[in-house]
Amino acid sequence: MHPLIQQLLAQGPVITDGAWGTELQARGLSLGEFPDAWNLTHPERVAEVARAYVEAGSQIILTNTFGANRIRLGDHAAAGNVPEINRRGVEISRAAAAGRARVFASIGPTGKLLMSGDVTRDALRDAFAEQASALAEAGADGLVVETMSDLDEAVLAIEAARQTGLPVVACMVFDSGKDKDRTMMGTTPEQAAKTLTQAGAEVIGANCGQGIAGFVALARRLRAATGCPLWLKPNAGLPIMVDGRAQYNAAPEEFAGYVPQLVELGAAFVGGCCGTRPDFVTAIRRQLNR
Amino acid sequence: MPDLKELYDAVVRGDAKTTQAITQQALAEGIDPLKLVNECMIPAMDEVGRRFECNEYFVPELLISARAMKGALELVRPILTARGDEPLGRVAIGTVKGDLHDIGKNLVASLLEGGGFEVIDLGVNVPPEKFIATITEKQANIVAMSALLTTTMPAMKTIIEGLKQAGVRDKVKVLIGGAPITQQYADEIGADGYSENAVGAVALAKKALAAG
Numbered sequence: 168m169h170p171l172i173q174q175l176l177a178q179g180p181v182i183t184d185g186a187w188g189t190e191l192q193a194r195g196l197s198l199g200e201f202p203d204a205w206n207l208t209h210p211e212r213v214a215e216v217a218r219a220y221v222e223a224g225s226q227i228i229l230t231n232t233f234g235a236n237r238i239r240l241g242d243h244a245a246a247g248n249v250p251e252i253n254r255r256g257v258e259i260s261r262a263a264a265a266g267r268a269r270v271f272a273s274i275g276p277t278g279k280l281l282m283s284g285d286v287t288r289d290a291l292r293d294a295f296a297e298q299a300s301a302l303a304e305a306g307a308d309g310l311v312v313e314t315m316s317d318l319d320e321a322v323l324a325i326e327a328a329r330q331t332g333l334p335v336v337a338c339m340v341f342d343s344g345k346d347k348d349r350t351m352m353g354t355t356p357e358q359a360a361k362t363l364t365q366a367g368a369e370v371i372g373a374n375c376g377q378g379i380a381g382f383v384a385l386a387r388r389l390r391a392a393t394g395c396p397l398w399l400k401p402n403a404g405l406p407i408m409v410d411g412r413a414q415y416n417a418a419p420e421e422f423a424g425y426v427p428q429l430v431e432l433g434a435a436f437v438g439g440c441c442g443t444r445p446d447f448v449t450a451i452r453r454q455l456n457r
Numbered sequence: 458m459p460d461l462k463e464l465y466d467a468v469v470r471g472d473a474k475t476t477q478a479i480t481q482q483a484l485a486e487g488i489d490p491l492k493l494v495n496e497c498m499i500p501a502m503d504e505v506g507r508r509f510e511c512n513e514y515f516v517p518e519l520l521i522s523a524r525a526m527k528g529a530l531e532l533v534r535p536i537l538t539a540r541g542d543e544p545l546g547r548v549a550i551g552t553v554k555g556d557l558h559d560i561g562k563n564l565v566a567s568l569l570e571g572g573g574f575e576v577i578d579l580g581v582n583v584p585p586e587k588f589i590a591t592i593t594e595k596q597a598n599i600v601a602m603s604a605l606l607t608t609t610m611p612a613m614k615t616i617i618e619g620l621k622q623a624g625v626r627d628k629v630k631v632l633i634g635g636a637p638i639t640q641q642y643a644d645e646i647g648a649d650g651y652s653e654n655a656v657g658a659v660a661l662a663k664k665a666l667a668a669g
Contacts, residue, residue: 192608200555200608241557278558283520285563342636344512351560353515406607406637 169334169369171308175226175269176396180430180455183227183271183400183438184220185447189415191216191231203235204245206255213256217263223445224452227436228264229311230272232256232302237294238277238286250301257305271336272307274298274324275314282317291320295327303331312337313400314375314440316351318362325366336398336436337368341385342376348384356385360392372398375440378405378417379425386432396435403442415442423450430455459483461497464529468501469508471521473528480529490533491542494573498526502571506656516564519655523567530570544575546666549588549597551579553616556609561635564655565601572659574599585612585619592625599662604635613638614646630665634658 175181191202194212205213213231220228232253240246253272260270277294279286299310310328312335315321321337328335339359343349348356356373363371371393373385379401389397403415403422426437439447459482467475483493505522508514514522548569552562559581566576577595579587591597600620604610613633620626630649633642643651649665652658 188608196608239557243557278560280520280560280563282517283560283563285559343515349512349515351516353517407639 171269172334172369172396176435180434181226181436182224182448182451182455182457183398183436184225184229185439185443185445186403186441187216187229187231187233189442190219190444201234201240201243201245203231203233203252203256204248206231206235206252206259207245207248210255210259214259214263217260219445220448221264221268223448224457225268225438225448227269227271227309227438228260230256230260230270230302230307232298233273233275233313236274236277236298238279238290239275249297253298253301254305257302257307261306269308270306271309271311272302272305274302274310274312274328276316276320276324280317281319288319288323291323292327295324296330299324299328299331303333307333309334309336311335311398312368315339316354318350318352318354318359321359321363322366325363325368329367334369335367336370336372337363337366338372338374338398338400339363340376341373341381346384347377347381348388356388357392360389360395364393364395368395370398370436371395372400372434372436374398374400375402378402379422379429379439383425383428383432386429386434390433397433398436399429399434400438400440400443402440403444403447406442417442419444419447419450422447423454426451426454458486459488461493464493464497465501465504468498468522468525468529469504471518471525473521473525476525477528477532480532484532484536490536494530494533494537498529498571499573502526502568502659506568506659509654509656516560519564519568523564523571526571527567545573546599546662547575547577547595547597548599548601548662549577549579549591549595550601550603551583551588552581552603552605553609553612554582554584555612556604556606557581558603558605558635561605561655562603565603565634565658568655568659569601569662572662574659574662585616588616589619589623589625592620592629598629599632599665600629601632601634601658601662603633604638607637610635610637610642613648617647630662630668632658632661632665 404417464479
């Protein structure tokens with residue numbers, strides 16, 4: 168196991184952060200705007216989100232770099248700045264953490280499907296390598312390959328991330344099938360756990376896709392299929408639209424109420440995805456008596 | 458006479474080579490192309506959809522069956538067009554402005570094609586004017602919009618408003634889909650229909666046109 172992961176786990180379950188996108192919207196990110204570009208245009212507001220999580224008690228915060236890969240950006244004006252957006256993302260989170268939290272940089276999917284021929288394996292490999300090396304050079308403590316639906320793409324991202332020598336977390340979205348226990352591509356938790364572990368991720372898990380209640384079964388199945396520590400970041404329930412904006416209905420206390428059960432099942436890193444906020448992190452911290 | 462059950466099975470298992478080979482053979486022997494489509498391929502895609510609904514099939518299986526279907530349609534369509542057979546409907550499909558996600562949109566587009574529709578794919582980040590222009594220039598009678606993000610879905614409402622202002626709202630059926638979309642949202646913005654998944658979109662498009 169990577170020494171940093173060992174060190175983090177020595178003190179018990181690690182509290183990660185909550186959502187960034189919804190927090191940036193609350194600070195004026197407009198509909199359809201590319202959030203990661205704010206690292207260059209509105210760094211002070213991105214820093215506010217990062218600081219809010221550190222102050223709430225996150226031991227690991229992520230970065231505003233989820234979509235900052237060349238393929239996702241495509242023809243977008245920001246595409247020329249891919250390395251810069253990633254570097255600034257890490258710098259902003261590091262400055263906010265100020266030694267109180269570790270910075271694990273976010274690497275999201277490209278949004279193109281390998282099997283439909285929209286993108287090649289080489290293009291994916293290059294895009295992830297470019298992003299991972301920019302994140303590592305800027306001083307990230309670890310890399311998080313997250314919100315993946317396609318196992319092949321996840322493996323390519325893990326391989327690129329591992330080249331940096333940083334510890335790599337990899338997690339998938341289980342949002343399909345009648346029990347919401349498959350990824351969009353039909354992958355089961357068992358298949359995911361096995362493949363992500365084989366690909367060399369230090370920590371594996373699940374994020375997004377559904378509320379925390381559904382993560383109990385996911386955690387149990389992931390746990391049974393891998394020896395790696397588990398990383399879990401559920402949504403704050405499912406969104407409901409109010410006046411054209413998404414609202415998530417789970418209350419922080421209700422969400423945090425599930426955390427002891429997840430820890431019992433072997434969750435080593437716990438936080439939240441879409442709709443969770445700094446007060447969710449505070450509620451998790453209270454539940455864990457920190 | 459080629460075995461049409463075999464053609465059906467080939468589409469269901471996503472065997473593009475066999476699908477195309479049998480189609481070619483059937484056409485060479487003078488079988489009515491419309492019969493091939495309506496009695497064999499569309500029922501096969503319905504079966505693929507059924508398997509998806511009961512979680513036997515997932516996105517990869519949908520994709521390979523749709524691809525097999527597409528290969529066969531490329532052989533059939535020129536014949537249908539030459540003799541003046543109209544498609545079931547013309548769909549202008551796109552991911553709304555501000556949104557670059559196209560996995561779901563592409564899947565719906567290929568399933569609609571497989572279901573007998575002509576599909577005009579406008580791509581991603583599609584501004585309202587482009588949807589409107591397609592309705593008038595290409596006589597589309599269905600507008601299908603996709604959004605993956607809660608932040609971009611309000612663009613659907615803007616497009617519907619735009620259709621009204623351009624005076625073409627009653628010329629088309631507006632169908633919407635995407636992870637954050639709900640029936641309630643469709644009702645709220647005055648869309649004609651919503652499908653929870655790509656498979657349902659085909660039945661929805663047929664139903665919307667039948668409703669007149």
